[in-house]
Amino acid sequence: MQPSIKETCDQQMTEQQKTTEKSNDSMPESLVEMKNIVVRKNDRLILDSLCFNIKKGENIALIGPNGSGKSSIIKTIIGDYRPIADTEGMVFRILEKDRWVISDLKNLMGIVSGDLQLDYTRDISVVEVVLSGFFSSIGIYPNMKIEPYMLKRTADIIDFLEIRHLASKNISHLSTGEARRVLIGRALVHDPMILVLDEPTNSLDLKSKHVFRETVSKIAAAGKSIILVTHDLEDIVPEINRAVLLKDGRIFADGDIEDILTAEKLTELFGIPVEVGKDKGYYHAWC
Numbered sequence: 001m002q003p004s005i006k007e008t009c010d011q012q013m014t015e016q017q018k019t020t021e022k023s024n025d026s027m028p029e030s031l032v033e034m035k036n037i038v039v040r041k042n043d044r045l046i047l048d049s050l051c052f053n054i055k056k057g058e059n060i061a062l063i064g065p066n067g068s069g070k071s072s073i074i075k076t077i078i079g080d081y082r083p084i085a086d087t088e089g090m091v092f093r094i095l096e097k098d099r100w101v102i103s104d105l106k107n108l109m110g111i112v113s114g115d116l117q118l119d120y121t122r123d124i125s126v127v128e129v130v131l132s133g134f135f136s137s138i139g140i141y142p143n144m145k146i147e148p149y150m151l152k153r154t155a156d157i158i159d160f161l162e163i164r165h166l167a168s169k170n171i172s173h174l175s176t177g178e179a180r181r182v183l184i185g186r187a188l189v190h191d192p193m194i195l196v197l198d199e200p201t202n203s204l205d206l207k208s209k210h211v212f213r214e215t216v217s218k219i220a221a222a223g224k225s226i227i228l229v230t231h232d233l234e235d236i237v238p239e240i241n242r243a244v245l246l247k248d249g250r251i252f253a254d255g256d257i258e259d260i261l262t263a264e265k266l267t268e269l270f271g272i273p274v275e276v277g278k279d280k281g282y283y284h285a286w287c
């Protein structure tokens with residue numbers, strides 16, 4: 001007999017709690033609490049009775065086949081997609097609040113994706129790109145009031161990310177890898193609780209990937225929660241301690257990364273034989 005939605009959710013919560021307890025003993029605050037989340041778009045069921053929690057300080061890798069719903073979870077968390085409100089047993093809380101102004105919600109998250117990079121088509125300096133994170137805008141406009149603390153924070157972030165040598169350049173003149181690090185700066189400048197990286201190393205060369213991963217490790221070590229959406233297990237920096245596998249808009253597996261990133265689970269997830277290895281703290285998979 002199929003388990004009920006409630007049983008499935010409760011089972012998932014227990015696995016998530018085990019992971020959280022392992023990674024943080026001091027009862028962390030809840031950043032995201034999603035239970036029985038259903039999202040439909042254009043008559044399509046995108047997320048199906050989804051249960052997903054994030055506690056403060058957790059770092060998560062979100063993995064699944066194309067179309068499994070990874071980006072849709074992110075879009076739901078940042079308020080771009082809305083769950084169906086009258087779903088039985090639905091819980092949707094961000095930072096323990098049920099209601100949010102979308103712009104406030106976006107300020108709690110820093111988001112870096114390949115798509116965002118495509119928005120920067122005109123000449124904007126690196127300093128302006130990072131500064132624009134305070135306004136969730138693509139660049140700086142005359143009507144924006146730039147406070148001294150914003151400039152200070154922008155300078156600090158540029159130093160933290162070790163991109164001072166790029167500061168006066170235009171983003172459109174940077175390599176993809178350099179530009180991706182600048183966008184991390186934009187995402188971090190307003191000190192978000194969660195940094196969301198949606199397939200962040202797409203189209204980066206080997207060295208740029210390496211530099212990017214080191215940057216992500218540094219951010220995780222500084223205490224931000226990271227949600228990494230990726231198809232590439234090598235993107236999973238050693239600070240990521242939890243993996244969530246998605247299939248057909250539902251959680252397929254969720255827990256301690258060592259228990260989840262196994263050949264058996266990935267073979268079942270992708271429907272082809274997958275091998276998994278780990279070297280110097282980094283996973284890799286092949287088939």
Ligand SMILES: Nc1ncnc2c1ncn2[C@@H]1O[C@H](COP(=O)(O)OP(=O)(O)OP(=O)(O)O)[C@@H](O)[C@H]1O
Nearest residue numbers: 041042044046064065066067068069070071072073
């Ligand atoms: N606005 C929308 N309207 C219709 N269908 C949508 C919409 N947004 C997402 N979908 C569908 O929902 C499913 C999940 O999409 P989503 O982008 O979340 O998958 P994903 O796991 O991020 O995929 P990928 O790995 O290819 O980026 C896909 O089948 C997609 O076509």
